[in-house]
Amino acid sequence: MGEQCPPELEDLGKKIVESCDGLPLSIVVLAGILAKLERSKACWSYVAENEIWHHFQQKAKCIDILALSYKFLPQNLKPCFLYVGHYPKNSKIYVRKLIELWIAEGLIPKETGNKLPEDVAEYYLMELIDRSLIQVESKRTDGGMKVCRIHDLLRAFCIEESKRQKFYDIITATGSSNLVNPRRLFMYQKASTSSLGANHSSVRSLIFFGGGGGDLICWKAILKDFKLVRILDISSTHMVPRIPNRIVHLIHLRYLKLRCVHGYSSRIPKAIFDLWNLETLEIAGISVILPKSIEKLKCLKRLCLPRYSYIPSLNGPSNNLKILSYVSFRDSNGPSLCHMCELRKLGILLREEICNPHVFWQNLPTLANLQTLKIHGYNFPRIDTTFPSKLTKITLLLESEDISLNSWGHF
Known part of the structure:
Protein backbone atom coordinates (compact mmCIF):
# COMPACT_ATOMS: atom_id res chain seq x y z
CA MET A 1 0.00 0.00 0.00
CA LEU A 73 -7.44 -15.19 2.03
CA PRO A 74 -5.42 -17.93 0.30
CA GLN A 75 -6.44 -21.34 1.61
CA ASN A 76 -3.13 -21.93 3.39
CA LEU A 77 -3.49 -18.72 5.43
CA LYS A 78 -7.05 -19.29 6.67
CA PRO A 79 -6.30 -21.80 9.47
CA CYS A 80 -3.26 -19.79 10.59
CA PHE A 81 -5.42 -16.66 10.90
CA LEU A 82 -8.22 -18.46 12.77
CA TYR A 83 -5.68 -19.97 15.15
CA VAL A 84 -4.51 -16.54 16.34
CA GLY A 85 -8.01 -15.89 17.70
CA HIS A 86 -7.57 -18.37 20.56
CA TYR A 87 -5.33 -16.00 22.52
CA PRO A 88 -7.09 -14.18 25.39
CA LYS A 89 -8.38 -10.68 24.71
CA ASN A 90 -5.70 -7.96 24.64
CA SER A 91 -2.91 -10.47 25.25
CA LYS A 92 0.55 -10.21 23.76
CA ILE A 93 1.23 -12.88 21.16
CA TYR A 94 4.87 -13.91 21.12
CA VAL A 95 5.80 -14.71 17.56
CA ARG A 96 8.29 -17.47 18.39
CA LYS A 97 5.71 -19.48 20.31
CA LEU A 98 2.97 -18.81 17.73
CA ILE A 99 5.20 -20.15 14.96
CA GLU A 100 6.12 -23.22 17.03
CA LEU A 101 2.42 -23.93 17.61
CA TRP A 102 1.53 -23.42 13.93
CA ILE A 103 4.19 -25.98 13.02
CA ALA A 104 3.20 -28.45 15.76
CA GLU A 105 -0.47 -28.14 14.71
CA GLY A 106 0.44 -29.10 11.15
CA LEU A 107 -0.68 -25.73 9.74
CA ILE A 108 2.69 -25.19 8.05
CA PRO A 109 3.93 -27.57 5.32
CA LYS A 110 6.98 -29.55 6.44
CA GLU A 111 8.78 -29.13 3.15
CA THR A 112 8.50 -26.14 0.83
CA GLY A 113 11.39 -26.32 -1.57
CA ASN A 114 14.54 -25.56 0.40
CA LYS A 115 12.72 -23.44 2.99
CA LEU A 116 12.44 -24.49 6.62
CA PRO A 117 8.95 -24.59 8.21
CA GLU A 118 9.98 -21.70 10.49
CA ASP A 119 10.76 -19.53 7.46
CA VAL A 120 7.48 -20.46 5.78
CA ALA A 121 5.58 -19.62 8.99
CA GLU A 122 7.24 -16.19 9.18
CA TYR A 123 6.21 -15.57 5.57
CA TYR A 124 2.61 -16.55 6.38
CA LEU A 125 2.62 -14.18 9.35
CA MET A 126 3.91 -11.34 7.18
CA GLU A 127 1.13 -12.03 4.69
CA LEU A 128 -1.46 -11.66 7.47
CA ILE A 129 0.22 -8.46 8.65
CA ASP A 130 0.27 -7.05 5.11
CA ARG A 131 -3.48 -7.67 4.98
CA SER A 132 -3.90 -5.74 8.27
CA LEU A 133 -5.33 -8.82 9.99
CA ILE A 134 -2.49 -8.96 12.53
CA GLN A 135 -0.73 -6.00 14.16
CA VAL A 136 3.00 -5.86 14.97
CA GLU A 137 3.63 -4.58 18.49
CA SER A 138 7.40 -4.94 18.80
CA LYS A 139 10.39 -6.22 16.86
CA ARG A 140 13.63 -7.95 17.72
CA THR A 141 16.96 -6.19 17.52
CA ASP A 142 17.63 -7.91 14.19
CA GLY A 143 14.40 -6.49 12.73
CA GLY A 144 12.35 -9.67 13.01
CA MET A 145 8.92 -9.75 14.64
CA LYS A 146 8.84 -10.35 18.39
CA VAL A 147 5.30 -9.57 19.60
CA CYS A 148 2.04 -9.15 17.70
CA ARG A 149 -1.64 -8.56 18.53
CA ILE A 150 -5.07 -9.08 17.00
CA HIS A 151 -7.91 -6.55 17.09
CA ASP A 152 -10.88 -7.48 19.31
CA LEU A 153 -13.34 -7.64 16.40
CA LEU A 154 -10.97 -9.76 14.33
CA ARG A 155 -10.49 -12.06 17.31
CA ALA A 156 -14.28 -12.35 17.77
CA PHE A 157 -14.64 -13.27 14.10
CA CYS A 158 -11.91 -15.94 14.41
CA ILE A 159 -13.62 -17.50 17.44
CA GLU A 160 -17.05 -17.66 15.80
CA GLU A 161 -15.69 -19.02 12.53
CA SER A 162 -13.58 -21.59 14.40
CA LYS A 163 -16.62 -22.83 16.29
CA ARG A 164 -18.55 -23.11 13.04
CA GLN A 165 -15.74 -25.22 11.56
CA LYS A 166 -15.12 -27.13 14.84
CA PHE A 167 -11.57 -25.84 14.53
CA TYR A 168 -11.33 -25.07 18.26
CA ASP A 169 -13.33 -24.18 21.35
CA ILE A 170 -12.48 -21.88 24.27
CA ILE A 171 -13.38 -22.83 27.84
CA THR A 172 -13.83 -20.08 30.42
CA ALA A 173 -14.86 -20.04 34.09
CA THR A 174 -18.49 -20.01 32.95
CA GLY A 175 -18.08 -23.12 30.82
CA SER A 176 -17.80 -23.90 27.13
CA SER A 177 -19.95 -23.36 24.07
CA ASN A 178 -20.80 -27.09 24.14
CA LEU A 179 -19.16 -27.53 20.78
CA VAL A 180 -19.30 -31.17 19.71
CA ASN A 181 -15.98 -32.85 18.95
CA PRO A 182 -13.64 -29.82 18.76
CA ARG A 183 -10.08 -30.65 17.73
CA ARG A 184 -8.52 -28.02 19.99
CA LEU A 185 -9.38 -26.80 23.49
CA PHE A 186 -8.04 -23.63 25.06
CA MET A 187 -8.61 -23.28 28.79
CA TYR A 188 -8.78 -19.75 30.22
CA GLN A 189 -8.20 -18.69 33.80
CA LYS A 190 -10.27 -20.59 36.40
CA ALA A 191 -11.63 -22.94 33.75
CA SER A 192 -11.87 -26.60 34.68
CA THR A 193 -11.65 -29.80 32.68
CA SER A 194 -14.72 -30.97 34.65
CA SER A 195 -16.81 -28.53 32.61
CA LEU A 196 -16.01 -30.26 29.34
CA GLY A 197 -18.18 -33.32 29.57
CA ALA A 198 -16.96 -36.88 29.21
CA ASN A 199 -15.82 -37.42 25.63
CA HIS A 200 -12.57 -35.76 24.56
CA SER A 201 -11.51 -38.31 21.96
CA SER A 202 -11.45 -35.69 19.20
CA VAL A 203 -9.15 -33.27 21.07
CA ARG A 204 -5.63 -33.02 19.62
CA SER A 205 -4.52 -29.81 21.38
CA LEU A 206 -4.98 -28.80 25.02
CA ILE A 207 -3.55 -25.45 26.14
CA PHE A 208 -4.06 -23.55 29.39
CA PHE A 209 -3.78 -19.78 29.86
CA GLY A 210 -3.16 -17.62 32.91
CA GLY A 211 -3.46 -20.23 35.62
CA GLY A 212 -6.35 -21.96 33.86
CA GLY A 213 -7.53 -24.96 35.77
CA GLY A 214 -5.90 -24.09 39.08
CA ASP A 215 -6.08 -26.92 41.61
CA LEU A 216 -8.73 -28.74 39.55
CA ILE A 217 -6.22 -29.72 36.90
CA CYS A 218 -4.53 -33.05 37.49
CA TRP A 219 -2.56 -35.52 35.49
CA LYS A 220 -5.21 -38.15 36.12
CA ALA A 221 -7.77 -36.23 34.07
CA ILE A 222 -5.35 -35.55 31.22
CA LEU A 223 -4.04 -39.10 31.02
CA LYS A 224 -7.55 -40.55 31.14
CA ASP A 225 -9.52 -38.19 28.90
CA PHE A 226 -7.04 -36.78 26.37
CA LYS A 227 -5.21 -39.85 25.15
CA LEU A 228 -4.85 -38.63 21.55
CA VAL A 229 -3.55 -35.17 22.40
CA ARG A 230 -0.60 -33.94 20.29
CA ILE A 231 -0.06 -30.54 21.85
CA LEU A 232 -0.11 -30.09 25.63
CA ASP A 233 0.79 -26.80 27.33
CA ILE A 234 0.21 -26.73 31.09
CA SER A 235 3.04 -24.32 31.92
CA SER A 236 0.68 -21.61 33.17
CA THR A 237 -1.17 -23.83 35.66
CA HIS A 238 -0.45 -24.39 39.34
CA MET A 239 -0.21 -27.99 38.49
CA VAL A 240 1.37 -31.21 39.52
CA PRO A 241 4.63 -31.17 41.35
CA ARG A 242 5.78 -34.35 39.64
CA ILE A 243 5.43 -35.65 36.11
CA PRO A 244 4.05 -39.22 36.23
CA ASN A 245 5.70 -42.03 34.32
CA ARG A 246 2.33 -42.74 32.71
CA ILE A 247 2.87 -39.71 30.48
CA VAL A 248 4.43 -42.27 28.14
CA HIS A 249 0.87 -43.29 27.22
CA LEU A 250 0.39 -39.94 25.41
CA ILE A 251 2.23 -41.41 22.46
CA HIS A 252 1.05 -38.79 19.96
CA LEU A 253 2.60 -35.81 21.76
CA ARG A 254 4.58 -33.49 19.50
CA TYR A 255 4.63 -30.40 21.69
CA LEU A 256 4.97 -30.50 25.50
CA LYS A 257 5.34 -27.43 27.66
CA LEU A 258 5.18 -27.67 31.44
CA ARG A 259 6.41 -26.13 34.69
CA CYS A 260 8.35 -27.80 37.48
CA VAL A 261 7.18 -26.76 40.93
CA HIS A 262 9.80 -25.40 43.34
CA GLY A 263 10.68 -27.72 46.17
CA TYR A 264 10.25 -30.99 44.29
CA SER A 265 12.64 -33.20 42.43
CA SER A 266 14.19 -31.47 39.43
CA ARG A 267 14.87 -34.73 37.66
CA ILE A 268 12.67 -35.35 34.64
CA PRO A 269 11.30 -38.91 34.48
CA LYS A 270 12.81 -41.12 31.82
CA ALA A 271 9.32 -41.90 30.56
CA ILE A 272 9.18 -38.53 28.77
CA PHE A 273 11.95 -39.73 26.49
CA ASP A 274 9.83 -42.59 25.23
CA LEU A 275 7.58 -40.01 23.53
CA TRP A 276 9.26 -40.59 20.20
CA ASN A 277 7.03 -38.13 18.26
CA LEU A 278 8.06 -35.21 20.50
CA GLU A 279 9.41 -32.24 18.52
CA THR A 280 9.22 -29.49 21.18
CA LEU A 281 10.00 -29.89 24.88
CA GLU A 282 9.88 -26.72 26.96
CA ILE A 283 10.18 -26.78 30.75
CA ALA A 284 9.75 -23.69 32.91
CA GLY A 285 10.39 -23.20 36.62
CA ILE A 286 13.39 -24.55 38.50
CA SER A 287 16.49 -26.00 36.85
CA VAL A 288 16.29 -29.59 35.71
CA ILE A 289 18.68 -32.44 35.07
CA LEU A 290 18.02 -34.46 31.95
CA PRO A 291 19.01 -38.12 31.67
CA LYS A 292 21.10 -39.63 28.91
CA SER A 293 17.91 -41.16 27.51
CA ILE A 294 17.09 -37.80 25.90
CA GLU A 295 19.01 -39.18 22.94
CA LYS A 296 15.99 -41.39 22.20
CA LEU A 297 14.00 -38.35 21.00
CA LYS A 298 14.96 -38.60 17.35
CA CYS A 299 12.41 -35.95 16.24
CA LEU A 300 13.31 -33.36 18.89
CA LYS A 301 13.87 -29.92 17.32
CA ARG A 302 13.34 -27.49 20.20
CA LEU A 303 14.60 -28.05 23.73
CA CYS A 304 14.06 -25.08 26.08
CA LEU A 305 14.95 -25.44 29.76
CA PRO A 306 15.25 -23.18 32.81
CA ARG A 307 18.63 -21.54 33.37
CA TYR A 308 21.26 -23.73 35.08
CA SER A 309 19.75 -26.93 33.70
CA TYR A 310 22.09 -29.76 32.82
CA ILE A 311 22.09 -32.14 29.91
CA PRO A 312 24.53 -34.87 28.91
CA SER A 313 26.64 -34.59 25.79
CA LEU A 314 24.27 -35.40 22.94
CA ASN A 315 24.77 -37.71 20.01
CA GLY A 316 21.29 -39.02 19.13
CA PRO A 317 18.84 -36.18 18.42
CA SER A 318 21.38 -33.39 18.25
CA ASN A 319 21.57 -33.31 14.46
CA ASN A 320 17.87 -32.29 14.38
CA LEU A 321 17.91 -29.65 17.13
CA LYS A 322 17.19 -26.11 15.97
CA ILE A 323 16.73 -24.42 19.37
CA LEU A 324 18.64 -25.36 22.53
CA SER A 325 18.50 -23.21 25.65
CA TYR A 326 19.25 -22.63 28.53
CA VAL A 327 21.70 -25.46 29.28
CA SER A 328 25.03 -26.48 30.69
CA PHE A 329 26.93 -29.62 29.81
CA ARG A 330 28.29 -31.64 32.73
CA ASP A 331 31.33 -32.88 30.91
CA SER A 332 34.90 -32.32 31.97
CA ASN A 333 35.94 -32.48 28.33
CA GLY A 334 33.60 -29.60 27.46
CA PRO A 335 30.31 -29.48 25.55
CA SER A 336 30.30 -31.35 22.27
CA LEU A 337 28.40 -29.35 19.64
CA CYS A 338 29.88 -30.74 16.46
CA HIS A 339 26.75 -32.85 15.76
CA MET A 340 24.35 -29.90 16.09
CA CYS A 341 24.65 -28.78 12.50
CA GLU A 342 21.03 -27.51 12.28
CA LEU A 343 21.14 -25.42 15.46
CA ARG A 344 19.80 -21.87 14.96
CA LYS A 345 19.48 -20.65 18.55
CA LEU A 346 21.70 -21.58 21.49
CA GLY A 347 21.66 -20.47 25.12
CA ILE A 348 24.45 -21.93 27.21
CA LEU A 349 25.98 -21.63 30.67
CA LEU A 350 29.79 -21.76 30.62
CA ARG A 351 31.68 -22.22 33.87
CA GLU A 352 35.15 -23.63 34.31
CA GLU A 353 34.15 -25.66 37.37
CA ILE A 354 31.46 -27.49 35.33
CA CYS A 355 33.02 -28.03 31.94
CA ASN A 356 35.91 -26.95 29.75
CA PRO A 357 34.71 -23.86 27.83
CA HIS A 358 37.67 -24.00 25.45
CA VAL A 359 36.04 -26.99 23.73
CA PHE A 360 32.89 -24.91 23.21
CA TRP A 361 34.82 -22.15 21.45
CA GLN A 362 36.63 -24.70 19.30
CA ASN A 363 33.32 -26.26 18.22
CA LEU A 364 31.44 -22.99 17.71
CA PRO A 365 32.53 -22.48 14.06
CA THR A 366 30.94 -25.84 13.17
CA LEU A 367 27.47 -24.45 13.94
CA ALA A 368 27.03 -23.12 10.42
CA ASN A 369 23.32 -22.26 10.80
CA LEU A 370 23.54 -20.57 14.22
CA GLN A 371 21.77 -17.19 14.25
CA THR A 372 21.33 -16.37 17.96
CA LEU A 373 23.76 -17.06 20.80
CA LYS A 374 23.31 -16.36 24.54
CA ILE A 375 26.19 -17.00 26.93
CA HIS A 376 26.00 -16.80 30.72
CA GLY A 377 28.68 -17.04 33.41
CA TYR A 378 31.83 -16.92 31.31
CA ASN A 379 35.15 -15.63 32.61
CA PHE A 380 38.17 -15.92 30.36
CA PRO A 381 40.90 -13.37 29.62
CA ARG A 382 40.84 -13.92 25.88
CA ILE A 383 38.69 -15.71 23.31
CA ASP A 384 40.21 -16.81 20.04
CA THR A 385 37.52 -18.12 17.73
CA THR A 386 35.74 -17.59 14.45
CA PHE A 387 32.02 -16.96 14.67
CA PRO A 388 29.52 -18.66 12.31
CA SER A 389 28.70 -16.51 9.29
CA LYS A 390 24.92 -16.55 9.91
CA LEU A 391 25.23 -15.39 13.53
CA THR A 392 23.34 -12.08 13.87
CA LYS A 393 22.84 -11.70 17.62
CA ILE A 394 25.04 -12.39 20.65
CA THR A 395 23.88 -11.76 24.22
CA LEU A 396 26.53 -11.85 26.98
CA LEU A 397 25.44 -12.29 30.58
CA LEU A 398 28.80 -12.11 32.27
CA GLU A 399 29.70 -12.71 35.89
CA SER A 400 32.83 -10.62 35.45
CA GLU A 401 33.36 -7.28 33.75
CA ASP A 402 37.01 -7.80 32.86
CA ILE A 403 36.35 -9.13 29.36
CA SER A 404 36.95 -6.81 26.44
CA LEU A 405 34.78 -7.14 23.34
CA ASN A 406 37.97 -6.51 21.33
CA SER A 407 39.13 -10.00 22.28
CA TRP A 408 36.08 -11.79 20.84
CA GLY A 409 37.52 -13.24 17.67
CA HIS A 410 36.09 -12.54 14.21
CA PHE A 411 32.46 -12.09 13.14
Missing part, protein backbone atom coordinates in the same frame (compact mmCIF):
# COMPACT_ATOMS: atom_id res chain seq x y z
CA GLY A 2 1.09 3.62 -0.09
CA GLU A 3 1.13 3.51 -3.91
CA GLN A 4 -0.84 5.73 -6.26
CA CYS A 5 -4.32 4.46 -7.10
CA PRO A 6 -4.77 3.87 -10.86
CA PRO A 7 -7.00 6.65 -12.29
CA GLU A 8 -9.54 4.19 -13.72
CA LEU A 9 -10.11 2.75 -10.22
CA GLU A 10 -10.40 6.01 -8.26
CA ASP A 11 -14.20 6.23 -8.41
CA LEU A 12 -14.59 2.61 -7.28
CA GLY A 13 -12.05 3.18 -4.49
CA LYS A 14 -13.92 6.23 -3.19
CA LYS A 15 -17.19 4.30 -3.29
CA ILE A 16 -15.69 1.48 -1.21
CA VAL A 17 -14.23 3.89 1.38
CA GLU A 18 -17.50 5.82 1.68
CA SER A 19 -19.35 2.53 2.26
CA CYS A 20 -17.18 1.86 5.34
CA ASP A 21 -19.04 4.66 7.18
CA GLY A 22 -15.80 5.90 8.71
CA LEU A 23 -15.07 2.64 10.57
CA PRO A 24 -11.24 2.63 10.85
CA LEU A 25 -10.84 -1.15 11.13
CA SER A 26 -13.08 -1.71 8.11
CA ILE A 27 -11.06 0.75 6.03
CA VAL A 28 -7.74 -0.80 7.04
CA VAL A 29 -8.90 -4.38 6.42
CA LEU A 30 -10.44 -3.49 3.05
CA ALA A 31 -7.21 -1.78 2.06
CA GLY A 32 -5.48 -5.06 2.83
CA ILE A 33 -7.92 -6.89 0.56
CA LEU A 34 -7.49 -4.47 -2.33
CA ALA A 35 -3.70 -4.48 -2.00
CA LYS A 36 -3.66 -8.22 -2.71
CA LEU A 37 -6.29 -8.21 -5.51
CA GLU A 38 -5.67 -7.73 -9.19
CA ARG A 39 -5.99 -4.02 -10.03
CA SER A 40 -8.86 -4.35 -12.41
CA LYS A 41 -12.38 -2.92 -12.55
CA ALA A 42 -13.85 -6.42 -12.36
CA CYS A 43 -12.15 -7.26 -9.04
CA TRP A 44 -12.75 -3.88 -7.42
CA SER A 45 -16.37 -3.84 -8.64
CA TYR A 46 -16.97 -7.19 -6.94
CA VAL A 47 -15.91 -5.63 -3.63
CA ALA A 48 -17.83 -2.38 -4.23
CA GLU A 49 -21.07 -4.15 -5.13
CA ASN A 50 -20.87 -6.82 -2.41
CA GLU A 51 -24.04 -7.36 -0.38
CA ILE A 52 -22.25 -6.48 2.88
CA TRP A 53 -22.88 -2.78 2.17
CA HIS A 54 -26.62 -3.27 2.63
CA HIS A 55 -26.25 -3.57 6.43
CA PHE A 56 -27.32 -0.49 8.33
CA GLN A 57 -25.75 -1.34 11.68
CA GLN A 58 -22.08 -0.41 11.82
CA LYS A 59 -20.92 -3.42 13.86
CA ALA A 60 -22.73 -5.88 11.59
CA LYS A 61 -21.24 -4.19 8.54
CA CYS A 62 -17.76 -4.35 10.09
CA ILE A 63 -18.09 -8.07 10.85
CA ASP A 64 -19.20 -8.72 7.30
CA ILE A 65 -16.21 -6.81 5.97
CA LEU A 66 -13.97 -9.04 8.09
CA ALA A 67 -15.74 -12.09 6.67
CA LEU A 68 -15.09 -10.78 3.17
CA SER A 69 -11.41 -10.35 4.00
CA TYR A 70 -11.32 -13.93 5.28
CA LYS A 71 -12.99 -15.14 2.08
CA PHE A 72 -10.23 -13.57 -0.02
